[in-house]
Amino acid sequence: MNLKRMSLLLLTLFCVISIAVLEFANYGSTSNSHTIEFFNQKPEVTSGYQELARLYEKTHPNIKVKITTVGNGSGASALQAKFVSGDAPDIVMLGGLPEIDRYHNRLLNLDNLPIQKKIVPSLKSGGRIYGHSLGVAVDIEGYGWAYNKAVFKKAGIDAGRIKDYASFKAAVEKLNAQKKALGLSGVFGFNGADTSSITSFSAQFLSQSYHNNLTKAYRSQHLNWRYSKRMADYVDLVKRYNVKPILSVRYDASVQDLFFHGKVAMIPQGNWIIPTLDEAQKGFSAKNLGMLPYFVKGQGQIMTGSSWYLGITNEHPQREKDAKDFLQWLYNSPESEKVIVQQMRYVPPTINFDLNKLPDPLSKEIYRIGTGKHAQVPVHKQFPNGFNQEAIGPNMQRYFANKISWQQFVQRTESQYYQLRQIQGGK
Amino acid sequence: MFQKKYYYWLFVLPSLLLISIIILIPFLIGIYYSFTNSNGITASWIGLKNYFLLFSDANFLQSCWLTFLFSLLSVAGINVIALSFALLVTRQDNRFTKFLRTIFFIPNLIGGILLGFIWQFIFIQVFGALGSQLHLSFFSGWLSTPESGLWGLVILFWWQMSGYIMLIYVAFLNAIPRSTIESAKLDGANEGQIFWWIKLPQLAPAFTISLFLTLANSFKLYEQNLALTNGGPYRSTEMIAMNIYNTAFVNYQQGYAQAAGILLFIFVALISFGQLYFSRKGEHQNES
Structure with missing residues (x-):
């Protein structure tokens, strides 16, 4: 045991470390870029x-x-x-x-x-x-029902003729009737496992009353469930004609497998799926991807935000x-x-x-609608932190699994929204 | 005498410094934050309120119960499977058993996130295809109900940890003196008797290590949970670590999440110490 040698060794170590630290600190500031x-x-x-x-x-x-x-x-x-x-x-x-x-x-x-x-x-x-x-x-992102044009064509459905909820429902029923012939696993490929898709879906029914004022939506203390009835119509339609079990369907599988291979006719996604689809097959989206709006009050239109x-x-x-x-x-x-x-x-x-x-x-269509006079922006990004994962997502899943009634779904989301706003908005 | 002391601290200092900076100080700061309403940016002192709220938070309690259930199932399952594996691969020493050892250990080399996605594929796609081909309802709808979600996690964790725990058992099995086994054989003991009366008592320290490892790991499980179910369906498979993470980084209720973290720490520490204490006691009794 030689104390002197030991100290020398330690001293060297310290020197090396400090030089390294100084070098690192200088990194970036020495050059003038x-x-x-x-x-x-x-x-x-x-x-x-x-x-x-x-x-x-x-x-x-x-x-x-x-x-x-x-x-x-x-x-x-x-x-x-x-x-x-x-x-x-x-x-x-x-x-x-x-x-x-x-x-x-x-x-x-x-x-x-x-x-x-x-x-x-x-x-x-x-x-x-x-x-x-x-x-x-x-x-600009467009939110609606992404549909597979090839499937619609084979089923003899003209998407341009779908002008209201009744004709949408009729188209869904027509698709379902030809399920076997079209090779569909379900009409819808709603990915019930993902709370984020549930949330953006819900925005189709919750955004109208804010008239594109997202700051107001962020300040609101209550959910506006004025169109909950229409949402229930859509949810029940999905529940009935979706790939089962709906809670097992996940985003990646729904886009890359179910939708891409034409195993479902529609998924609740926007134009963010384009790169994935085109990577799988060049030009897929230009040829096969269309988008249908939700019909909430009167004439429907794709939401853009x-x-x-x-x-x-x-x-x-x-x-x-x-x-x-x-x-x-x-x-x-x-x-x-x-x-x-x-x-x-x-x-x-x-x-x-x-x-x-x-x-x-x-x-092109999304750009035209998004820059048009009647553009409607969805509000789901303004929901309180955690509302998506803890309130609306799980409760919708419970509704899908028949654990709660629609009435309970509306009440629970409303009260949890208020609670989260109270906790987080308290400045 | 002085010199000896001096050396001692000189050698301990670097690790002590690092442990303080990386573990000790953040831990103490964490305890402080559990008494605040921190949202990650601003924080003010609210005393014990977080802790009181936690005990009436249905989601948190549900996560605790789920974690407890999961730990019970996984600790029992892993140790049974691992011991069986260990007995299997130590029966003979040839290429085949060596090959088996590798096979059993491999799942442990795969990261938690990847494992989660692999098993998600198995549970949903493979099971789904099996179910529709064989018309067995058992295989369909995995991970879409709370029960199958929990079992999915348990099976994944069994698969991941068993190989690792097996190694510990193998090491202890190999350390058992051959002479004791041979003399038991001469006395006319059969396989089962050798296992129960010769091997098992000598494996007591291995049980301590394995139980402790699996228990601690199952309480801290996060990535597998994230990748396999992400808490779904409807938050029914959200284990305690995930609950804490989501409270902190999704809801930004970081003081509250910190309090939950401290509770988890106390809980895990108590269980670990308790278990160590009882296992040690058991070992000593066996020795005497």
């Missing part, structure tokens, strides 16, 4: 955003864009960890006003961002809170301008547009977009 970090919560489009970052770096040699992707339910916790540890990203993708409100002190006011003038008006309130715009809509909003954090003043420039480029340049529309298959959330540039008829 800036790195902006983009926090993405949509894993399915990661490669698209990486491509965009690469394109931007090419034309802006001093800027590096780092894409961080955490999604599928753990995005929220990862983002919080980033904020709390002081390592906040520069641009963050946030889902709905509950999340924007949560970080509103850390987000820049984007009222004067030039691209705001180009954003579709119905999408703006989804990023507005405390009188300011803190987030910019990412895209944006699930995600981009905000800029105020933690790094030296990089604010870079982040704003990047956003500006993202929404404005021909290069980014190409990746966004053709690779990521987004429908752009900006006005005066040339329809011919959109690669498939469904995207």
Whole structure:
């Protein structure tokens, strides 16, 4: 045991560690280029955003864009960890006003961002809170019944003729009558196992009374169940004609197997399924994918909204301008547009977009409706945190499994909505 | 004398420092947060309110009961299966038994999330196809009812842990002196008698380790739960770890979730210590 040698060894160790730490701390600040970090919560489009970052770096040699992707339910916790540890990203993708409100002190006011003038008006309130715009809509998503055109054609159903609930119901019954001949496992492939699909489905009946004012929807203390009767009609139709058991049907299987292979005629999804379908077979969505609206009051129309909003954090003043420039480029340049529309298959959330540039008829239809006068935005992203997983999802599943009545479903969701708002809104 | 003390601390210091930073300090901060209404961003002191609320929270209690049930089923099942496996692969020492050992152990090398998805495929697609081909209602609708959801989780966990626990039993079985078994044989003992009276008593320490490992693991189960059922249908298979995670990161009631976490800790610690105490006591009695 030689104390001297021992101390020398320890001293060396400390030196090595401290040098490493200092090196690490210096990393990034020595060069004069800036790195902006983009926090993405949509894993399915990661490669698209990486491509965009690469394109931007090419034309802006001093800027590096780092894409961080955490999604599928753990995005929220990862983002919080980033904020709390002081390592906040520069641009963050946030889902709905509950999340924007949560970080509103850390987000820049984007009222004067030039691209705001180009954003579709119905999408703006989804990023507005405390009188300011803190987030910019990412895209336009269409919500309705995605239907397989080939199946409809074989069954002799003209989707253009479905104009109200009665004709929708008639079409469903017609499909069911030819189930064997069409090779269907069920008319619907409703993925009852996923609470998120149940929630977006419910938004078809809960959004009307807010007239596209998502801030108002976020502030509301009660669910508006005015159209619960119509929702019950749809739910009972699904329950009767769905692939069974409905609680075993999951999102991936419903899109990639049931819908893609024509084993079901309809699934309650939007245009976000396009990349998956086209990856499985090129041109599938252009040929086979159509969308039907829900008929809630009078003439039905596909709902259009944006699930995600981009905000800029105020933690790094030296990089604010870079982040704003990047956003500006993202929404404005021909290069980014190409990746966004053709690779990521987004429908752009900006006005005066040339329809011919959109690669498939469904995207065109969604853009036309979303930018039209009667656009209707769904409100499910403004529900209280946890309402989806803990209240409406499980209760709908209980209804599907005949554990509760429709009356109980309405009462429970209403009271849990109120409770969650009380707990979370208490500032 | 002084030098010896000095060395002691010098060697302990690095790990002590790391343990404090990574485990001890966060744990203490966690205890503090369990007395606040933290939402992850702001927090104010509310005393014991979280703990009182927890005891009347039906969802939390339901999760506790489910976790308890799951632990019971998995601890019993895993140890029986693992011991049978161990006896099987130690009967003879040849290539085949070595091959079997590998096969039994492999599930343990697959991560929890992957395992969950594999078994989801088996329970839904494979079982579904079997059910429709053979017209057996037993195979259809797995994971769509609370009971089949729970059994799905239990089966998955059996499959994952048995191979690992088997290794522990194998190690202890191999350590049993051959002479005791041989002398029992000479005395005319049959296979069953050798197992009950020779092997089993000498496996007592293995039971302690295995029971402790399976119990602790089943209380902390999360990924498998997430990937296989994600708590469904209607939150009936939401185990305690998942309940805590969802309360913290879906509802953002982080002080409340922290209190639930502390309760879970106390519970697991009590069970573990209790079990260790009784198992040790049992071992000593056997030895004497």
